[in-house]
Amino acid sequence: MMPAYDLIAILGPTASGKTTLAAALAAALDTEIISADSRQVYRRMDLGTGKDLSDYVVNSKAVPYHLIDIAEPGTKYNVFEYQRDFLQAYEDIRGRGHTPIVCGGTGLYLESVLSGYRLLPVPENPSLRAALAGKSLEELTALLKTYKTLHNTTDVDTPKRAIRAIEIEEYYRHAPAEERPFPHLTSLLIGVDISREERRARISRRLQQRLEQGMVDEVRQLLDEGIAPEDLTYYGLEYKFLTLYVTGQLSYNEMVRQLETAIHQFAKRQMTWFRGMERRGFHIHWIDASLPTDRKVEAVCRLLDGNQSPNLQIHT
Numbered sequence: 001m002m003p004a005y006d007l008i009a010i011l012g013p014t015a016s017g018k019t020t021l022a023a024a025l026a027a028a029l030d031t032e033i034i035s036a037d038s039r040q041v042y043r044r045m046d047l048g049t050g051k052d053l054s055d056y057v058v059n060s061k062a063v064p065y066h067l068i069d070i071a072e073p074g075t076k077y078n079v080f081e082y083q084r085d086f087l088q089a090y091e092d093i094r095g096r097g098h099t100p101i102v103c104g105g106t107g108l109y110l111e112s113v114l115s116g117y118r119l120l121p122v123p124e125n126p127s128l129r130a131a132l133a134g135k136s137l138e139e140l141t142a143l144l145k146t147y148k149t150l151h152n153t154t155d156v157d158t159p160k161r162a163i164r165a166i167e168i169e170e171y172y173r174h175a176p177a178e179e180r181p182f183p184h185l186t187s188l189l190i191g192v193d194i195s196r197e198e199r200r201a202r203i204s205r206r207l208q209q210r211l212e213q214g215m216v217d218e219v220r221q222l223l224d225e226g227i228a229p230e231d232l233t234y235y236g237l238e239y240k241f242l243t244l245y246v247t248g249q250l251s252y253n254e255m256v257r258q259l260e261t262a263i264h265q266f267a268k269r270q271m272t273w274f275r276g277m278e279r280r281g282f283h284i285h286w287i288d289a290s291l292p293t294d295r296k297v298e299a300v301c302r303l304l305d306g307n308q309s310p311n312l313q314i315h316t
């Protein structure tokens with residue numbers, strides 16, 4: 001008899017194979033996936049965000065997914081909106097009698113639903129923005145770290161995003177006000193444990209593949225639509241460095257080198273976040289990324305049934 005989990009969470013750093021596992025598990029359990037990726041919400045931002053929608057087809061059958069391609073490029077989707085949209089998708093899936101799987105690498109999005117944070121939409125603060133204008137990313141990051149509350153620093157890699165993060169923290173410091181209720185969910189947390197060497201190799205290989213598949217053209221097309229370069233760089237990582245290249249501020253080789261370094265650093269920050277979740281009381285079952293997918297699915301099913309087996313290379 002399966003324990004009464006409300007939610008299964010599959011987490012891990014970029015290039016760990018978490019989406020492949022989530023899709024295979026969803027197919028095995030006849031359920032649906034809710035994405036927890038802060039950039040895959042945007043339409044037409046496909047290669048740069050690594051959507052890999054083919055991963056959601058298992059044995060020629062499409063696995064339903066949610067919260068991908070729900071916002072327009074140039075807008076600034078946030079964790080408050082994610083909680084709202086997650087809850088709607090979650091209730092829809094539960095209403096069909098399934099246990100949802102949330103999968104992604106955006107730590108704040110995952111933790112906001114696993115912890116049931118009660119969040120409010122945060123308005124812009126023009127005076128604060130004016131006071132922070134001109135500060136370097138390093139100065140802004142140092143300031144952000146002085147706040148006690150939890151914020152997602154994994155994606156803060158441009159001054160504009162850092163200023164927004166500080167704006168959010170400052171708002172919550174002074175205006176806790178009315179809180180929006182969010183249900184407590186009993187969740188099984190599965191982490192995909194990949195070695196540093198293999199993670200780096202996969203990141204480098206995948207970056208080259210996406211460049212060959214037309215990631216530069218994707219950014220050119222978004223700019224041609226009229227999206228401002230600063231709005232694309234706001235999304236960080238691929239969109240930051242590719243925009244700098246397309247607008248002539250970096251050479252191609254500089255862009256590739258700096259982007260690859262930034263993605264490696266990003267993956268390291270993701271793991272730091274997940275380890276922080278464990279220190280904050282989350283029990284994550286880590287599964288070896290090198291196992292075949294069917295063995296990973298078997299391992300999760302054993303955990304769901306309450307039968308942890310050490311020979312499946314699960315550790316906590």
